[in-house]
Amino acid sequence: MVPHLITALTGPINELEQRVLESMPAIERWFRLEWMEHTPPFYSSVDLRNAGFKLAPVDTNLFPGGFNNLTPEMLPLAVQAAMAAIEKICPEAKNLLLVPEGHTRNSFYLSNVATLTRIFTQAGLNVRLGTLDESIKEPTALALPDGGQLTIEPLVRKRGRLGLKDFDPCTILLNNDLSAGVPRVLEHLHEQYLLPPLHAGWALRRKSNHFRAYEEVAKKFAKLLGMDPWLINPMFAPVQGLDFSTGQGLDALQTQVDTILNKTRRKYKEYGIQEKPFVVVKPDAGTYGMGIMTVRDAKDLDELSRRTRNKMSVCKDGQLVSEVIVQEGVVTHERVHDAVAEPVVYMMDRYVVGGFYRIHAERGEDENLNAPGASFVPLAFAQSSQLPRPGEKPGASAPNRFYMYGVIARLAMLAASYELEVTDPEAEVYA
Known part of the structure; x- marks a missing residue:
């Protein structure tokens, strides 16, 4: 199923x-060479947004939940990708310790953990779950919506190893984004593989x-295709030293x-776009859609309500912004069934393994979904008959649309790779 775009079928996208x-062979070769480096x-x-005149990633999550939203048809792709990823890191791996978030009452999140457990079990690993919650002193069963259960x-x-009672893993997989900080129990694990690395967490x-790394990737890709990088790259600017509760730093914001609004207006004028530009202000660290606001005019920041200031001042785990x-x-x-929709693409190692549309009937097209x-x-993504079909009319084919989504998502994944290299505290100093 492909949702309908409420824009003209002729346009930049x-x-x-x-x-x-048309550039598929060149694109795949380019990715292949990038992954060699x-x-x-x-x-x-x-998370992608398709405006009809622009297609861009707006968020990249390195501790993805939501694997339970992938269809059963997609799981073989995920298992194959998991095999490839583990083989590259620790070919002799036997035991995998999965460390989830502390959302033990969130049945949707627990279904995601169950799906991850299934994927890595089918990839040939013994998988057990270890919790960072120090109040859990013994194995604890958690009920799943489908009637099954998980044991954490x-x-x-x-010393230098982390495991469970009578379980010594070679690899530790975090499905916890460390928003509340890096627990000491995860530090200095030099004898085991910790995935993703600690500096990938929101702490x-x-x-x-x-997005600085993504800008670099988008420019390289745009040069390959002979196009304007703005068509796939959201402009941005960081702001530090804010205190929403007192108003400190709001002038810099x-x-x-x-x-950013002025730069966007100039681009809209260049492409003849009639939309009214807006910006999204969100925490530089954190996820779960918290602490986000849409701004259409800088003057609106003069009159932020107390409720908005409170909403903007904290994000996940009560961290101050x-x-x-x-x-x-x-x-x-x-749109899917007349509700606003955005594609979310899931990847493991360098492979697209599936995705879904996030839809929200009560949100507008310029709001966080x-x-x-x-x-x-x-x-x-996973239907074998759904390979891209070059030569078809643009916008008419779901496989072609999804292939394009996969390309843009992989650009964001490549940017995450650049980002993790540059921010690695144990790496050589980069020039």
């Missing part, structure tokens, strides 16, 4: 789709570093909002 399909993140998911166990740290990671990014807003003109009330419709 259809031209881009055509160019991407860079290591992909172990797994990732990318307390972690056991012995240390910054979206501004990611206002300046950057004004700058003092750094944000101002990101060029990309409307989503895609990662909010309570969202639902999910699977993408048809």
